[in-house]
Protein backbone atom coordinates (compact mmCIF):
# COMPACT_ATOMS: atom_id res chain seq x y z
CA UNK A 1 0.00 0.00 0.00
CA UNK A 2 1.40 3.44 -0.99
CA UNK A 3 1.78 5.87 1.90
CA UNK A 4 1.56 9.69 1.69
CA UNK A 5 2.06 12.55 4.11
CA UNK A 6 -1.22 14.11 2.94
CA UNK A 7 -4.13 12.80 0.86
CA UNK A 8 -6.69 15.25 -0.51
CA UNK A 9 -10.04 13.88 -1.69
CA UNK A 10 -11.60 16.23 -4.23
CA UNK A 11 -9.76 18.50 -6.68
CA UNK A 12 -12.14 21.47 -6.60
CA UNK A 13 -11.05 23.87 -3.84
CA UNK A 14 -8.98 20.97 -2.45
CA UNK A 15 -6.66 21.40 -5.44
CA UNK A 16 -5.73 24.91 -4.21
CA UNK A 17 -4.02 23.62 -1.09
CA UNK A 18 -0.76 22.35 -2.52
CA UNK A 19 1.82 25.05 -3.25
CA UNK A 20 5.56 25.55 -2.76
CA UNK A 21 5.22 25.22 1.01
CA UNK A 22 4.27 21.56 0.43
CA UNK A 23 7.35 20.80 -1.72
CA UNK A 24 8.81 18.39 0.87
CA UNK A 25 5.49 16.55 1.40
CA UNK A 26 4.34 13.49 -0.50
CA UNK A 27 0.77 14.41 -1.52
CA UNK A 28 -1.98 12.30 -3.10
CA UNK A 29 -4.82 14.13 -4.89
CA UNK A 30 -7.81 11.88 -5.54
CA UNK A 31 -10.48 13.13 -7.96
CA UNK A 32 -13.19 10.97 -9.47
CA UNK A 33 -14.33 13.52 -12.04
CA UNK A 34 -12.78 16.66 -13.55
CA UNK A 35 -10.16 18.91 -11.98
CA UNK A 36 -11.54 22.27 -10.88
CA UNK A 37 -14.69 20.78 -9.32
CA UNK A 38 -18.05 22.52 -9.40
CA UNK A 39 -16.93 26.14 -9.70
CA UNK A 40 -14.80 25.75 -12.80
CA UNK A 41 -16.74 22.99 -14.60
CA UNK A 42 -20.43 23.48 -13.85
CA UNK A 43 -20.77 26.30 -11.31
CA UNK A 44 -19.67 29.88 -10.73
CA UNK A 45 -17.49 30.38 -13.79
CA UNK A 46 -19.58 28.99 -16.65
CA UNK A 47 -22.82 30.35 -15.15
CA UNK A 48 -21.36 33.84 -14.95
CA UNK A 49 -20.11 33.60 -18.54
CA UNK A 50 -23.68 32.68 -19.54
CA UNK A 51 -25.16 35.37 -17.26
CA UNK A 52 -22.97 38.04 -18.85
CA UNK A 53 -24.07 36.84 -22.28
CA UNK A 54 -27.67 37.14 -21.07
CA UNK A 55 -26.98 40.70 -19.83
CA UNK A 56 -25.72 41.64 -23.30
CA UNK A 57 -28.91 40.28 -24.92
CA UNK A 58 -31.13 41.96 -22.30
CA UNK A 59 -29.46 45.33 -22.77
CA UNK A 60 -30.10 45.15 -26.53
CA UNK A 61 -33.73 44.30 -25.78
CA UNK A 62 -34.08 47.42 -23.63
CA UNK A 63 -32.12 49.70 -25.97
CA UNK A 64 -35.22 51.51 -27.26
CA UNK A 65 -35.66 53.12 -23.81
CA UNK A 66 -32.44 54.99 -24.54
CA UNK A 67 -33.45 56.07 -28.04
CA UNK A 68 -31.45 53.30 -29.70
CA UNK A 69 -33.05 51.23 -32.44
CA UNK A 70 -31.68 47.71 -31.89
CA UNK A 71 -33.08 44.27 -31.53
CA UNK A 72 -31.88 40.71 -30.98
CA UNK A 73 -32.49 38.85 -34.23
CA UNK A 74 -31.38 35.48 -32.98
CA UNK A 75 -29.20 33.60 -30.57
CA UNK A 76 -26.62 31.01 -31.64
CA UNK A 77 -26.84 28.65 -28.68
CA UNK A 78 -24.08 26.36 -29.94
CA UNK A 79 -21.73 29.33 -30.36
CA UNK A 80 -22.50 30.51 -26.82
CA UNK A 81 -21.84 27.02 -25.41
CA UNK A 82 -18.62 26.78 -27.41
CA UNK A 83 -17.35 30.18 -26.23
CA UNK A 84 -17.86 29.20 -22.61
CA UNK A 85 -16.64 25.62 -22.61
CA UNK A 86 -13.73 25.84 -25.01
CA UNK A 87 -12.17 28.20 -22.48
CA UNK A 88 -13.19 26.14 -19.48
CA UNK A 89 -12.18 22.77 -20.89
CA UNK A 90 -8.73 24.14 -21.72
CA UNK A 91 -8.27 25.37 -18.17
CA UNK A 92 -9.45 22.08 -16.68
CA UNK A 93 -6.96 20.13 -18.78
CA UNK A 94 -4.16 22.55 -17.84
CA UNK A 95 -4.99 22.31 -14.12
CA UNK A 96 -4.78 18.53 -14.20
CA UNK A 97 -1.60 18.49 -16.27
CA UNK A 98 0.02 20.94 -13.83
CA UNK A 99 -0.66 18.54 -10.96
CA UNK A 100 0.48 15.50 -12.92
CA UNK A 101 3.77 17.37 -13.47
CA UNK A 102 4.31 18.19 -9.75
CA UNK A 103 7.13 15.84 -8.62
CA UNK A 104 5.76 15.47 -5.08
CA UNK A 105 2.11 14.95 -6.09
CA UNK A 106 0.47 11.71 -7.23
CA UNK A 107 -2.90 12.10 -8.95
CA UNK A 108 -5.48 9.32 -8.71
CA UNK A 109 -8.50 9.73 -11.03
CA UNK A 110 -10.77 7.53 -8.92
CA UNK A 111 -13.46 7.52 -6.25
CA UNK A 112 -12.11 7.31 -2.69
CA UNK A 113 -13.79 5.86 0.37
CA UNK A 114 -12.38 5.55 3.90
CA UNK A 115 -11.72 2.06 5.23
CA UNK A 116 -10.16 3.38 8.46
CA UNK A 117 -8.95 6.68 9.92
CA UNK A 118 -5.72 6.55 7.89
CA UNK A 119 -6.63 4.51 4.80
CA UNK A 120 -8.88 4.95 1.79
CA UNK A 121 -9.86 2.46 -0.87
CA UNK A 122 -9.97 3.63 -4.47
CA UNK A 123 -12.48 2.42 -7.06
CA UNK A 124 -9.75 0.25 -8.65
CA UNK A 125 -9.55 -1.64 -5.34
CA UNK A 126 -6.12 -0.19 -4.52
CA UNK A 127 -5.65 1.24 -1.04
CA UNK A 128 -3.53 4.19 0.05
CA UNK A 129 -2.69 5.45 3.51
CA UNK A 130 -1.76 8.92 4.72
CA UNK A 131 -0.80 10.74 7.93
CA UNK A 132 -3.41 13.45 7.25
CA UNK A 133 -6.47 13.64 5.00
CA UNK A 134 -8.53 16.49 3.56
CA UNK A 135 -12.18 15.89 2.68
CA UNK A 136 -13.03 18.41 -0.07
CA UNK A 137 -15.73 16.44 -1.87
CA UNK A 138 -18.26 19.23 -2.41
CA UNK A 139 -22.01 18.76 -2.94
CA UNK A 140 -24.37 17.52 -5.64
CA UNK A 141 -27.83 18.48 -6.90
CA UNK A 142 -30.71 17.13 -4.81
CA UNK A 143 -33.61 15.41 -6.57
CA UNK A 144 -36.53 14.80 -4.17
CA UNK A 145 -38.43 11.48 -4.24
CA UNK A 146 -41.10 11.39 -6.91
CA UNK A 147 -39.26 13.65 -9.36
CA UNK A 148 -37.35 12.18 -12.31
CA UNK A 149 -33.60 11.76 -12.03
CA UNK A 150 -31.59 13.24 -14.90
CA UNK A 151 -29.63 10.50 -16.59
CA UNK A 152 -25.96 10.54 -17.57
CA UNK A 153 -26.62 8.08 -20.38
CA UNK A 154 -26.32 9.54 -23.91
CA UNK A 155 -29.21 7.23 -24.91
CA UNK A 156 -31.56 8.98 -22.49
CA UNK A 157 -33.14 11.76 -24.56
CA UNK A 158 -35.47 13.08 -21.84
CA UNK A 159 -34.83 16.85 -21.56
CA UNK A 160 -34.40 16.79 -17.78
CA UNK A 161 -31.44 18.72 -16.46
CA UNK A 162 -29.65 19.97 -13.38
CA UNK A 163 -27.24 22.89 -13.40
CA UNK A 164 -24.51 20.28 -14.12
CA UNK A 165 -25.93 19.47 -17.53
CA UNK A 166 -28.17 22.26 -18.86
CA UNK A 167 -25.31 24.50 -19.96
CA UNK A 168 -24.26 21.82 -22.45
CA UNK A 169 -27.78 21.05 -23.69
CA UNK A 170 -27.68 20.12 -27.37
CA UNK A 171 -30.70 22.23 -28.26
CA UNK A 172 -31.92 25.54 -26.86
CA UNK A 173 -35.28 25.09 -25.06
CA UNK A 174 -37.87 27.55 -26.35
CA UNK A 175 -39.89 26.81 -23.19
CA UNK A 176 -38.00 26.06 -19.97
CA UNK A 177 -39.65 24.96 -16.73
CA UNK A 178 -37.57 25.50 -13.58
CA UNK A 179 -38.34 23.83 -10.26
CA UNK A 180 -36.99 25.81 -7.27
CA UNK A 181 -36.83 29.43 -6.23
CA UNK A 182 -33.25 29.80 -4.99
CA UNK A 183 -29.89 30.89 -6.40
CA UNK A 184 -29.74 28.47 -9.32
CA UNK A 185 -33.36 29.05 -10.37
CA UNK A 186 -32.86 32.85 -10.29
CA UNK A 187 -29.67 32.77 -12.35
CA UNK A 188 -30.82 30.27 -14.99
CA UNK A 189 -34.23 31.93 -15.37
CA UNK A 190 -32.39 35.15 -16.24
CA UNK A 191 -29.97 33.38 -18.58
CA UNK A 192 -32.56 31.44 -20.58
CA UNK A 193 -35.26 34.12 -20.69
CA UNK A 194 -32.80 36.78 -21.86
CA UNK A 195 -31.69 34.44 -24.64
CA UNK A 196 -35.29 33.88 -25.75
CA UNK A 197 -36.88 31.07 -23.70
CA UNK A 198 -40.34 31.40 -22.22
CA UNK A 199 -39.53 30.53 -18.60
CA UNK A 200 -41.85 29.15 -15.93
CA UNK A 201 -40.55 29.11 -12.34
CA UNK A 202 -42.30 26.82 -9.85
CA UNK A 203 -41.46 27.46 -6.22
CA UNK A 204 -42.97 26.23 -2.98
CA UNK A 205 -42.08 29.50 -1.20
CA UNK A 206 -44.21 32.65 -1.08
CA UNK A 207 -41.35 34.67 -2.57
CA UNK A 208 -38.34 33.81 -4.71
CA UNK A 209 -34.95 33.92 -2.95
CA UNK A 210 -36.89 33.82 0.29
CA UNK A 211 -33.79 33.54 2.52
CA UNK A 212 -32.76 37.03 1.44
CA UNK A 213 -33.95 40.18 3.19
CA UNK A 214 -37.71 40.41 2.61
CA UNK A 215 -37.40 43.78 0.82
CA UNK A 216 -34.83 42.28 -1.57
CA UNK A 217 -36.73 39.09 -2.31
CA UNK A 218 -39.95 41.14 -2.59
CA UNK A 219 -38.52 43.43 -5.28
CA UNK A 220 -36.86 40.51 -7.06
CA UNK A 221 -40.10 38.51 -7.07
CA UNK A 222 -42.01 41.50 -8.51
CA UNK A 223 -39.48 41.91 -11.31
CA UNK A 224 -39.43 38.13 -11.90
CA UNK A 225 -43.21 38.09 -12.29
CA UNK A 226 -42.96 40.73 -15.00
CA UNK A 227 -40.49 38.56 -16.97
CA UNK A 228 -41.45 34.94 -16.27
CA UNK A 229 -44.49 32.83 -15.45
CA UNK A 230 -43.87 32.53 -11.69
CA UNK A 231 -45.92 30.00 -9.70
CA UNK A 232 -45.42 30.60 -5.97
CA UNK A 233 -46.57 28.45 -3.02
CA UNK A 234 -46.74 25.64 -5.55
CA UNK A 235 -45.25 22.16 -5.51
CA UNK A 236 -44.53 19.86 -8.44
CA UNK A 237 -46.20 16.51 -7.75
CA UNK A 238 -44.87 14.56 -10.71
CA UNK A 239 -43.32 14.95 -14.13
CA UNK A 240 -44.22 13.23 -17.37
CA UNK A 241 -41.43 13.34 -19.91
CA UNK A 242 -40.50 12.15 -23.37
CA UNK A 243 -37.76 13.09 -25.80
CA UNK A 244 -40.00 15.95 -27.00
CA UNK A 245 -40.60 17.69 -23.70
CA UNK A 246 -41.99 17.64 -20.19
CA UNK A 247 -45.33 18.10 -18.52
CA UNK A 248 -45.15 19.02 -14.85
CA UNK A 249 -48.18 18.19 -12.72
CA UNK A 250 -48.69 20.78 -9.97
CA UNK A 251 -50.35 20.31 -6.57
CA UNK A 252 -53.49 22.17 -7.77
CA UNK A 253 -53.90 19.54 -10.51
CA UNK A 254 -52.81 21.84 -13.35
CA UNK A 255 -50.02 21.06 -15.84
CA UNK A 256 -47.11 23.17 -17.08
CA UNK A 257 -45.58 22.15 -20.42
CA UNK A 258 -42.00 22.77 -21.46
CA UNK A 259 -39.30 21.71 -23.90
CA UNK A 260 -36.97 21.13 -20.96
CA UNK A 261 -37.00 20.92 -17.17
CA UNK A 262 -34.32 22.28 -14.84
CA UNK A 263 -34.22 20.87 -11.31
CA UNK A 264 -32.85 23.58 -8.99
CA UNK A 265 -33.86 22.23 -5.61
CA UNK A 266 -30.70 22.58 -3.54
CA UNK A 267 -27.44 20.65 -3.25
CA UNK A 268 -26.50 18.07 -0.62
CA UNK A 269 -22.98 17.45 0.70
CA UNK A 270 -21.04 14.51 -0.79
CA UNK A 271 -20.50 12.90 2.60
CA UNK A 272 -22.71 9.82 2.16
CA UNK A 273 -20.51 7.77 -0.15
CA UNK A 274 -17.20 8.23 1.62
CA UNK A 275 -17.11 5.54 4.32
CA UNK A 276 -16.87 8.28 6.95
CA UNK A 277 -18.23 5.92 9.62
CA UNK A 278 -15.03 3.85 9.17
CA UNK A 279 -12.89 6.88 9.90
CA UNK A 280 -14.72 8.25 12.96
CA UNK A 281 -15.86 11.37 11.06
CA UNK A 282 -19.27 12.60 12.26
CA UNK A 283 -21.90 14.15 10.01
CA UNK A 284 -24.75 16.60 10.77
CA UNK A 285 -28.34 15.54 10.04
CA UNK A 286 -28.30 17.56 6.80
CA UNK A 287 -25.23 15.64 5.60
CA UNK A 288 -22.57 18.27 6.35
CA UNK A 289 -19.34 16.91 7.84
CA UNK A 290 -18.89 18.18 11.41
CA UNK A 291 -15.82 20.42 11.74
CA UNK A 292 -14.42 22.55 14.56
CA UNK A 293 -13.36 26.20 14.21
CA UNK A 294 -10.11 25.07 12.57
CA UNK A 295 -11.84 22.82 9.98
CA UNK A 296 -10.77 19.63 11.78
CA UNK A 297 -13.35 16.84 11.67
CA UNK A 298 -14.17 14.65 14.66
CA UNK A 299 -11.21 12.42 13.63
CA UNK A 300 -7.76 13.74 14.46
CA UNK A 301 -5.71 14.54 11.33
CA UNK A 302 -8.75 14.56 9.03
CA UNK A 303 -9.74 18.04 7.86
CA UNK A 304 -12.69 19.17 5.73
CA UNK A 305 -13.47 22.25 3.66
CA UNK A 306 -16.00 23.71 1.26
CA UNK A 307 -19.51 22.53 0.39
CA UNK A 308 -19.10 19.17 2.15
CA UNK A 309 -19.04 20.94 5.52
CA UNK A 310 -19.73 24.67 5.03
CA UNK A 311 -22.75 26.51 6.43
CA UNK A 312 -23.24 28.16 3.01
CA UNK A 313 -22.16 26.77 -0.34
CA UNK A 314 -20.02 29.52 -1.83
CA UNK A 315 -16.70 29.39 -3.63
CA UNK A 316 -15.08 32.32 -1.80
CA UNK A 317 -15.83 30.53 1.47
CA UNK A 318 -14.42 27.22 0.17
CA UNK A 319 -11.29 29.11 -0.94
CA UNK A 320 -10.88 30.69 2.49
CA UNK A 321 -11.30 27.33 4.20
CA UNK A 322 -8.71 25.81 1.83
CA UNK A 323 -6.19 28.46 2.95
CA UNK A 324 -6.96 27.69 6.59
CA UNK A 325 -6.62 23.92 6.03
CA UNK A 326 -3.32 24.45 4.15
CA UNK A 327 -1.89 26.23 7.19
CA UNK A 328 -3.24 23.63 9.59
CA UNK A 329 -1.87 20.67 7.62
CA UNK A 330 1.61 22.18 7.93
CA UNK A 331 1.13 23.44 11.50
CA UNK A 332 -1.21 21.02 13.25
CA UNK A 333 0.20 22.06 16.62
CA UNK A 334 -0.80 25.73 16.08
CA UNK A 335 -3.92 25.56 13.90
CA UNK A 336 -5.71 28.64 12.60
CA UNK A 337 -9.47 29.17 12.91
CA UNK A 338 -11.61 29.91 9.87
CA UNK A 339 -13.42 33.26 9.76
CA UNK A 340 -17.13 32.75 9.13
CA UNK A 341 -18.25 36.15 10.36
CA UNK A 342 -19.34 38.23 7.40
CA UNK A 343 -19.74 35.95 4.38
CA UNK A 344 -21.17 37.89 1.42
CA UNK A 345 -23.08 36.35 -1.46
CA UNK A 346 -24.17 37.51 -4.90
CA UNK A 347 -26.91 36.32 -7.22
CA UNK A 348 -26.11 37.04 -10.87
CA UNK A 349 -29.68 37.42 -12.09
CA UNK A 350 -31.73 40.48 -13.11
CA UNK A 351 -31.58 42.65 -11.16
CA UNK A 352 -28.31 41.53 -9.54
CA UNK A 353 -28.39 40.94 -5.80
CA UNK A 354 -25.64 41.13 -3.19
CA UNK A 355 -25.92 40.59 0.51
CA UNK A 356 -23.78 40.45 3.65
CA UNK A 357 -24.62 40.12 7.33
CA UNK A 358 -28.07 40.11 8.89
CA UNK A 359 -31.39 40.68 7.17
CA UNK A 360 -34.00 42.92 8.87
CA UNK A 361 -35.90 39.78 9.90
CA UNK A 362 -32.79 38.17 11.45
CA UNK A 363 -31.87 41.39 13.29
CA UNK A 364 -35.38 41.64 14.69
CA UNK A 365 -35.38 37.97 15.76
CA UNK A 366 -32.04 38.52 17.51
CA UNK A 367 -33.59 41.41 19.48
CA UNK A 368 -31.10 43.95 18.13
CA UNK A 369 -31.97 47.65 18.42
CA UNK A 370 -31.53 48.15 14.70
CA UNK A 371 -31.32 51.31 12.59
CA UNK A 372 -32.07 50.88 8.87
CA UNK A 373 -31.66 53.08 5.84
CA UNK A 374 -32.59 52.42 2.22
CA UNK A 375 -31.62 54.50 -0.80
CA UNK A 376 -33.08 53.80 -4.21
CA UNK A 377 -31.05 53.73 -7.42
CA UNK A 378 -33.51 56.09 -9.07
CA UNK A 379 -32.64 58.78 -6.51
CA UNK A 380 -29.01 58.92 -7.68
CA UNK A 381 -27.53 60.34 -10.86
CA UNK A 382 -26.45 56.84 -11.92
CA UNK A 383 -30.07 55.74 -11.59
CA UNK A 384 -31.10 58.52 -14.00
CA UNK A 385 -28.45 57.29 -16.45
CA UNK A 386 -29.92 53.79 -16.35
CA UNK A 387 -33.44 55.17 -16.83
CA UNK A 388 -34.59 54.23 -13.32
CA UNK A 389 -33.80 50.52 -13.53
CA UNK A 390 -35.11 48.93 -10.31
CA UNK A 391 -32.81 48.78 -7.33
CA UNK A 392 -31.85 49.95 -3.86
CA UNK A 393 -29.15 49.74 -1.23
CA UNK A 394 -30.23 48.93 2.30
CA UNK A 395 -27.93 49.11 5.31
CA UNK A 396 -28.55 47.98 8.90
CA UNK A 397 -26.66 49.09 12.01
CA UNK A 398 -26.79 48.09 15.65
CA UNK A 399 -27.64 51.22 17.68
CA UNK A 400 -25.97 49.79 20.79
CA UNK A 401 -22.56 49.37 19.09
CA UNK A 402 -22.84 51.88 16.24
CA UNK A 403 -21.60 49.17 13.87
CA UNK A 404 -22.97 47.96 10.53
CA UNK A 405 -24.55 44.51 10.88
CA UNK A 406 -26.02 43.98 7.41
CA UNK A 407 -26.08 45.32 3.87
CA UNK A 408 -28.21 44.35 0.89
CA UNK A 409 -28.11 45.71 -2.64
CA UNK A 410 -30.44 44.82 -5.44
CA UNK A 411 -29.82 46.46 -8.81
CA UNK A 412 -27.21 46.97 -11.50
CA UNK A 413 -23.68 45.89 -10.50
CA UNK A 414 -24.85 45.04 -6.97
CA UNK A 415 -22.13 42.39 -6.57
CA UNK A 416 -19.44 45.01 -7.12
CA UNK A 417 -21.16 47.92 -5.37
CA UNK A 418 -21.41 46.07 -2.04
CA UNK A 419 -17.65 45.65 -1.53
CA UNK A 420 -17.05 48.86 0.53
CA UNK A 421 -19.81 47.76 2.89
CA UNK A 422 -18.23 44.32 3.35
CA UNK A 423 -14.93 46.06 4.03
CA UNK A 424 -16.53 48.43 6.53
CA UNK A 425 -18.14 45.55 8.42
CA UNK A 426 -15.00 43.39 8.49
CA UNK A 427 -12.74 46.21 9.66
CA UNK A 428 -15.28 47.69 12.06
CA UNK A 429 -15.46 51.11 10.40
CA UNK A 430 -18.50 53.01 11.65
CA UNK A 431 -21.11 53.88 9.01
CA UNK A 432 -20.49 57.58 9.68
CA UNK A 433 -16.75 57.28 8.98
CA UNK A 434 -17.40 55.07 5.98
CA UNK A 435 -19.77 57.68 4.53
CA UNK A 436 -17.91 60.90 5.43
CA UNK A 437 -14.19 60.14 5.69
CA UNK A 438 -13.64 59.19 2.05
CA UNK A 439 -14.58 60.66 -1.32
CA UNK A 440 -17.23 58.81 -3.29
CA UNK A 441 -16.71 59.28 -7.00
CA UNK A 442 -19.47 61.40 -8.54
CA UNK A 443 -21.75 60.45 -10.24
CA UNK A 444 -20.88 56.76 -9.88
CA UNK A 445 -23.21 53.99 -8.79
CA UNK A 446 -21.36 53.93 -5.45
CA UNK A 447 -23.31 57.08 -4.47
CA UNK A 448 -26.28 54.81 -3.76
CA UNK A 449 -24.17 53.20 -1.02
CA UNK A 450 -22.94 56.56 0.28
CA UNK A 451 -26.50 57.88 0.54
CA UNK A 452 -27.81 54.76 2.27
CA UNK A 453 -25.04 55.18 4.88
CA UNK A 454 -25.76 58.89 5.32
CA UNK A 455 -29.43 58.05 5.91
CA UNK A 456 -28.70 55.87 8.96
CA UNK A 457 -29.91 57.41 12.23
CA UNK A 458 -27.96 55.85 15.06
Ligand SMILES: Cc1cc2nc3c(=O)[nH]c(=O)nc-3n(C[C@H](O)[C@H](O)[C@H](O)COP(=O)(O)OP(=O)(O)OC[C@H]3O[C@@H](n4cnc5c(N)ncnc54)[C@H](O)[C@@H]3O)c2cc1C
Nearest residue numbers: 010012013032037038039043044112138306307313314315
Ligand atom coordinates in the same frame (compact mmCIF):
# COMPACT_ATOMS: atom_id res chain seq x y z
C1 LIG B 1 -24.68 26.38 -10.87
C2 LIG B 1 -23.83 26.88 -9.72
C3 LIG B 1 -23.41 28.19 -9.71
C4 LIG B 1 -22.63 28.66 -8.66
N1 LIG B 1 -22.25 29.96 -8.66
C5 LIG B 1 -21.50 30.44 -7.63
C6 LIG B 1 -21.08 31.79 -7.61
O1 LIG B 1 -21.37 32.59 -8.53
N2 LIG B 1 -20.35 32.22 -6.57
C7 LIG B 1 -20.00 31.38 -5.53
O2 LIG B 1 -19.35 31.81 -4.59
N3 LIG B 1 -20.39 30.08 -5.54
C8 LIG B 1 -21.13 29.60 -6.55
N4 LIG B 1 -21.51 28.28 -6.55
C9 LIG B 1 -21.08 27.42 -5.44
C10 LIG B 1 -19.62 26.96 -5.66
O3 LIG B 1 -19.50 26.39 -6.94
C11 LIG B 1 -19.25 25.93 -4.61
O4 LIG B 1 -19.47 26.48 -3.32
C12 LIG B 1 -17.79 25.53 -4.69
O5 LIG B 1 -17.41 25.18 -6.00
C13 LIG B 1 -17.53 24.36 -3.73
O6 LIG B 1 -16.20 23.93 -3.83
P1 LIG B 1 -15.74 22.56 -3.16
O7 LIG B 1 -14.27 22.47 -3.38
O8 LIG B 1 -16.26 22.46 -1.79
O9 LIG B 1 -16.48 21.42 -3.97
P2 LIG B 1 -16.33 21.01 -5.51
O10 LIG B 1 -15.79 22.11 -6.34
O11 LIG B 1 -17.64 20.43 -5.89
O12 LIG B 1 -15.20 19.87 -5.50
C14 LIG B 1 -15.44 18.60 -4.99
C15 LIG B 1 -14.71 17.60 -5.87
O13 LIG B 1 -14.65 16.36 -5.18
C16 LIG B 1 -14.82 15.30 -6.10
N5 LIG B 1 -15.28 14.14 -5.32
C17 LIG B 1 -16.42 14.04 -4.60
N6 LIG B 1 -16.45 12.87 -3.92
C18 LIG B 1 -15.31 12.23 -4.24
C19 LIG B 1 -14.75 10.99 -3.85
N7 LIG B 1 -15.35 10.19 -2.97
N8 LIG B 1 -13.56 10.61 -4.40
C20 LIG B 1 -12.91 11.41 -5.26
N9 LIG B 1 -13.38 12.61 -5.64
C21 LIG B 1 -14.55 13.01 -5.13
C22 LIG B 1 -15.85 15.86 -7.08
O14 LIG B 1 -15.78 15.17 -8.32
C23 LIG B 1 -15.42 17.33 -7.19
O15 LIG B 1 -14.53 17.53 -8.26
C24 LIG B 1 -22.26 27.78 -7.61
C25 LIG B 1 -22.68 26.44 -7.63
C26 LIG B 1 -23.46 25.99 -8.67
C27 LIG B 1 -23.90 24.55 -8.68
Ligand SMILES: NC(=O)c1ccc[n+]([C@@H]2O[C@H](COP(=O)([O-])OP(=O)(O)OC[C@H]3O[C@@H](n4cnc5c(N)ncnc54)[C@H](O)[C@@H]3O)[C@@H](O)[C@H]2O)c1
Nearest residue numbers: 144180181182183184185204264265266267313346347348
Ligand atom coordinates in the same frame (compact mmCIF):
# COMPACT_ATOMS: atom_id res chain seq x y z
N1 LIG C 1 -24.22 33.14 -7.22
C1 LIG C 1 -23.95 32.21 -6.32
O1 LIG C 1 -23.20 32.40 -5.36
C2 LIG C 1 -24.56 30.84 -6.47
C3 LIG C 1 -25.21 30.47 -7.63
C4 LIG C 1 -25.76 29.20 -7.71
C5 LIG C 1 -25.65 28.33 -6.64
N2 LIG C 1 -25.01 28.73 -5.51
C6 LIG C 1 -24.91 27.84 -4.34
O2 LIG C 1 -25.46 26.58 -4.66
C7 LIG C 1 -26.49 26.28 -3.72
C8 LIG C 1 -27.54 25.46 -4.38
O3 LIG C 1 -28.36 26.29 -5.21
P1 LIG C 1 -29.92 25.99 -5.35
O4 LIG C 1 -30.56 27.12 -6.07
O5 LIG C 1 -30.09 24.60 -5.86
O6 LIG C 1 -30.36 25.93 -3.83
P2 LIG C 1 -31.13 26.99 -2.91
O7 LIG C 1 -31.05 26.44 -1.55
O8 LIG C 1 -30.69 28.37 -3.17
O9 LIG C 1 -32.64 26.89 -3.44
C9 LIG C 1 -33.31 25.65 -3.42
C10 LIG C 1 -34.77 25.88 -3.76
O10 LIG C 1 -35.41 24.62 -3.87
C11 LIG C 1 -36.59 24.61 -3.07
N3 LIG C 1 -36.77 23.22 -2.64
C12 LIG C 1 -35.90 22.45 -1.98
N4 LIG C 1 -36.42 21.23 -1.79
C13 LIG C 1 -37.65 21.22 -2.36
C14 LIG C 1 -38.67 20.26 -2.50
N5 LIG C 1 -38.55 19.02 -2.01
N6 LIG C 1 -39.80 20.62 -3.14
C15 LIG C 1 -39.95 21.87 -3.64
N7 LIG C 1 -39.01 22.83 -3.53
C16 LIG C 1 -37.87 22.51 -2.89
C17 LIG C 1 -36.29 25.59 -1.96
O11 LIG C 1 -37.49 26.07 -1.40
C18 LIG C 1 -35.53 26.67 -2.72
O12 LIG C 1 -36.41 27.54 -3.38
C19 LIG C 1 -26.98 27.63 -3.21
O13 LIG C 1 -27.55 27.53 -1.93
C20 LIG C 1 -25.74 28.45 -3.21
O14 LIG C 1 -25.06 28.29 -1.98
C21 LIG C 1 -24.46 29.97 -5.41
